[in-house]
Amino acid sequence: MHKVIIIGSGPAGLTAAIYAARANLKPLVFEGVQPGGQLTITTDVENYPGFPNGILGPELMDKFRKQAQEFGAETLFENVDKVDFNSKPFKLHVGDKEYEAESVIISTGASAKLLGLESESKLMGFGVSACATCDGFFFKEKDILVVGGGDSAMEEATYLTKFASSVTIVHRRDEFRASKIMQDRALNNPKISVMWNSEIVEMYGDPKEKGLESVDIRNLQTDEIVRHNTDGVFMAIGHKPNSDLFKDQLSLNDSGYIITEADSTVTSKKGVFAAGDIQDFTYKQAITAAGSGCMAAIEAERFLEGH
């Protein structure tokens, strides 16, 4: 039986682990399918305080993990497949193993949103990507598309010009929601062009052959659909919370975020806390995730004391 089990290993989960470990709660962290979380697929993190020259995302998360382990947190490269918060103690299933916990901190974060086309999921990893830093290398001298209009779309498009011969941003509206500095960086890049008022409606290619070969793009003003040849499509249309595991166990909002009480990480189930992007649809920063991870550990400690 564990006092605290933490699900997820991004800034929220590992900060919770640091605090819980220092409180002598011997936390167990299930790192999940993306150990280190979303920062491991970024390049430079330039806005995390304490690193005036920036730091690489994976390196920052290594430091978080080491710091948690230093104080006695146990971290496992395992993925929780099922939880039961109606039993006492709470039960978590990993494959055919069962773990018990008096309290649980959920920090499963968010993952990239996709268009939802069947052809898109079939071609994921075969020309369709949600991670420019992972996959850009394979698109040297290729013509590729980036879908989205926010900061991450601008960042991905700019990054991909290091490899691709051309990058076209496909965006549903006639203006970007990205910050001015990121837009300027992208729009001033001679390799980047933009297709406004446009969306991808179908993708073509065989994962067993050459992968993605072309896409249908609809112009939302004229409704005209045109087929475009392309070697790659990078998705940057935002993120969705990884809350499938909890949908029958905790109160979620309409977008799938775990609902927490105001100014706390308390969920609808006593003893279960949520921190980071799984409950934050507003800020979604590494530093805010870390902050709420700290809150969750302190709240879990108080819950265990009063128990």
Added chain:
Amino acid sequence: MSEFTIDVNEENFDSVVMNSDKPVLVDFWAEWCGPCKMLTPTIEALAEEYKDTSSIVKINVDDSPAIATKYGIRSIPSILLFNNGDVVEQRVGAVSKDELAGMLDKIIKG
């Protein structure tokens, strides 16, 4: 460096992967790929567990781009499972140790 995984490049690919009489699980990775590094402990644990019945090998796509191109790798981490020189399974992105073990067991235990 792990003692149980084998580093494969364009020179030893044929001898270690294509001509192996055991199933060979190939992990395509690169230094700059965060998710690849995160998969490393899984691959190493698997390599230790299956050291007698399989070969678990790593191919750095920076050093061996021709192999990555030949197998149409467009995303890493990518895992290819070879049996008798043929690709029998492929996984892209994060994957659990249990899933990889299941792929190997299917061949080993028939």
